[in-house]
Amino acid sequence: MTSSPIRNVLTIAGSDPSGGAGIQADLKSISARGCYGMAVITALTAQNTCGVSAVVPLDPHFVAEQIRMVFADIRVDAVKIGMIANAGIASAVAEVLKPHHGIPVVLDPVMIAKGGASLLDPDAVEALKSELLPIATLLTPNLPEAAALLGDPEASDRRIMESQAVRLTALGPRGVLVKGGHLAGGQSPDVLVAGGQVTWFEADRIATRNTHGTGCSLSSALAAELAKGRVSQEAVQAAKAWLKEAVRTSNDLSVGSGHGPVHHFHGLWRD
Numbered sequence: 001m002t003s004s005p006i007r008n009v010l011t012i013a014g015s016d017p018s019g020g021a022g023i024q025a026d027l028k029s030i031s032a033r034g035c036y037g038m039a040v041i042t043a044l045t046a047q048n049t050c051g052v053s054a055v056v057p058l059d060p061h062f063v064a065e066q067i068r069m070v071f072a073d074i075r076v077d078a079v080k081i082g083m084i085a086n087a088g089i090a091s092a093v094a095e096v097l098k099p100h101h102g103i104p105v106v107l108d109p110v111m112i113a114k115g116g117a118s119l120l121d122p123d124a125v126e127a128l129k130s131e132l133l134p135i136a137t138l139l140t141p142n143l144p145e146a147a148a149l150l151g152d153p154e155a156s157d158r159r160i161m162e163s164q165a166v167r168l169t170a171l172g173p174r175g176v177l178v179k180g181g182h183l184a185g186g187q188s189p190d191v192l193v194a195g196g197q198v199t200w201f202e203a204d205r206i207a208t209r210n211t212h213g214t215g216c217s218l219s220s221a222l223a224a225e226l227a228k229g230r231v232s233q234e235a236v237q238a239a240k241a242w243l244k245e246a247v248r249t250s251n252d253l254s255v256g257s258g259h260g261p262v263h264h265f266h267g268l269w270r271d
Contacts, residue, residue, distance in 0.1 A: 006034070006035060006036055007034075007035045007036070007077040007078065007224070007227035007228055008035065008036045008038060008074055008075055008076055008077050008227070009030045009035045009036070009037055009038070009076075009077060009078045009079070009080065009220070009223050009224050009227050010038045010039070010040065010067075010070055010076050010078070010079045010080070011023060011026035011027065011030065011037065011038070011039050011040070011079075011080045011081075011082065011220055011223070012039075012040045012042060012063075012067065012079065012080070012081045012082065012084075012093055013026055013039070013040075013041070013042060013080070013081070013082030013083050013108075013110070013216065014041065014042050014043040014044070014045055014055070014082065014083035014085065014110070015041050015043070015044050015045060016045060016047055016213070017045070017046065017047065017048075018047060018048045018049055018212075018255070018256060018261075019255070019261065020049065020212040020213040020255065020256075020259075020260065020261030020262075021047075021212055021213030021215075021216045021261075022045065022082065022083065022213070022216060023039045023041055023082075025213035025216040025217050025220065025261065025264070026039065026080060026082065026216055026217075026219075026220040027039055027220075028217070028264035028265065029216070029217045029218075029220035029221045029224070029264055030080075030220050030221075030223070030224050031264075032221070032242065032246075032264045032265055032267065032268065033220075033221050033224035033225065033238075033239070033242065034224070034228075035077075035078075035224040035227055035228070037220075038070055038074065038076075040063060040066040040067050040070065041058060041063075041066070042057065042058060042063050042082075042083055042084055042085055042089050042093075043055055043056060043057040043058060043083055043085040043089075044056045044058070048256055048258065049212055049255065049256030049257065049258035049259050049260055049261070050256065050257065050258035050259075051258070055085065057085035057086050057089060058089070060086075060088035060089045060091065060092035061092065063089050063092055063093065064092040064093070064095065064096045067093065067096045067097070068096055071096075071100065076100070076103055077103065077104075077227035078103060078104040078105070078106070078223040078224065078226045078227035079097065079100075079103055079104070079105045079106070079223065080105075080106045080107075080108065080219050080220050080222075080223035081093060081105065081106070081107045081108065081132060081136075082108045082110050082216055082219065083110040083120070084110075084120065084124065084128065084132070085120065085121065085124070086120075086121040086123070086124045087121065087123050087124040087126070087127035089124075090124055090127035090128050090131055090132055091127055091131055093132065094131035094132050094135060097135055098135065101135065104137040104138070104223065104226035104227065105135055105136050105137050105138075106136070106137065106138045106140060106219045106220075106222045106223040106226065107132055107133065107135075107136035107138070107139050107140070107173065107219075108140045108141075108215055108216065108218075108219035109128060109139065109140075109141050109145045109149060110145075110215070110216070111125075111144070111145050111148055125148065125149070128149075129149060129171055133149075133168075133171045133172040133173050134171075134172030134173070135172075136172065136173035136174070137173070137174050137175065137226065137232075138173065138174070138175045138176070138177060138194070138222060138226070138232055138235075139168060139173040139175070139176045139177070140176075140177045140179065140215070140218065140219045140222065141168070141176075141178060141179070142178075142179045142181060142182060142215060143155050143161070143178070143179070143180065143181075143182040143183070144182065146161075146164045146165070146168060146178050147164070149168060149171070150164055150167055150168065152164065154182065155178070155180075155183075156183070156184075157183070158180075158189065158191070158200075161178050161180055161183075161189075161191050162178075162191050162193070162198060164178060165177075165178040165191050165192075165193040165198075166193050166198075168193075169193050169194075174194065174195075174232075175192060175193065175194030175195070175232045176192070176193050176194070177190055177191070177192045177222075177232075177236060178190065178191050178193075179215070179218075181205075181211075181214070185205075186204060186205050187202065187203070187204065187205060188203045188204070188205045189201065189202050189203065190203070190236070190240070192232060192233065192236055194232040194233070195231075195232070197233075199233055199236075201236060201237070201240055203240065203244065206244070206247050206248055208247060208248075208250055208251065209258070209259050209260060210247065210250035210251065210253070210259065210260035210261060210262060211247065211259055211262070212256075212258070212259040212260055212261050212262075213261050213262060214243065214247065214262060217243055217246065217262055217264065218239055218240070218243050221238075221239035221242055221243060222235050222236065222239045224239075225238050225239055242267070243262065245263075245266050245267065246262035246263050246264055246266055247262050247263075248266075249263040249266040250262045250263045252266070
């Protein structure tokens with residue numbers, strides 16, 4: 001079999017039946033960025049654009065077996081890890097990925113849904129920190145997630161954001177992108193600490209409610225860019241430019257009455 005120039009990206013995350021976040025958003029994002037998407041489900045959720053009503057984690061051994069079966073047959077060029085739900089799943093995912101240490105891993109530490117529902121058991125935070133952070137090529141927390149991982153108050157300005165990003169690299173990931181969407185004001189800056197460099201990515205805040213799944217979508221797009229061979233700074237630049245347009249054009253969709261999804265295929269769909 002000849003190797004394909006199209007890269008294969010595996011997402012390991014929870015399911016969102018409304019299609020805006022989780023596995024569904026991951027597969028859309030990976031596809032929109034020109035890669036072939038594969039999915040291992042860690043948990044089932046009952047949710048829509050207004051909130052999450054129930055979460056059913058899958059058996060950790062079954063999650064691990066899904067991953068093994070993919071790797072046993074298919075070349076994997078990058079991995080994205082999203083919702084892991086509990087400590088057992090965190091340990092199982094880390095264990096099965098360890099033999100594949102040369103593959104880029106983007107870790108989005110999904111902890112709380114946009115509506116406030118918890119998506120990670122409290123005892124899983126330590127497992128996330130001790131087992132998954134050390135295998136991550138790039139960690140992508142928002143401000144509440146960065147604070148929870150460090151046991152700190154949530155960052156309220158750029159200086160604290162940068163300090164927390166630097167401290168998170170000491171927990172093992174090769175790079176950390178702290179997302180500033182929760183900052184007050186009209187700007188939504190992100191800071192990347194990778195390879196001994198600090199890089200800021202500036203962005204104006206877009207006035208829309210349609211932000212459901214932005215974290216899932218960005219981390220999946222980042223995994224796709226890393227799969228193509230881009231370094232962290234280039235991957236972040238490309239993924240953020242794509243997501244900006246996905247958010248800007250989100251009003252072209254009509255999905256739900258709460259926080260609607262972004263328009264993953266803004267560059268592909270035409271009237």
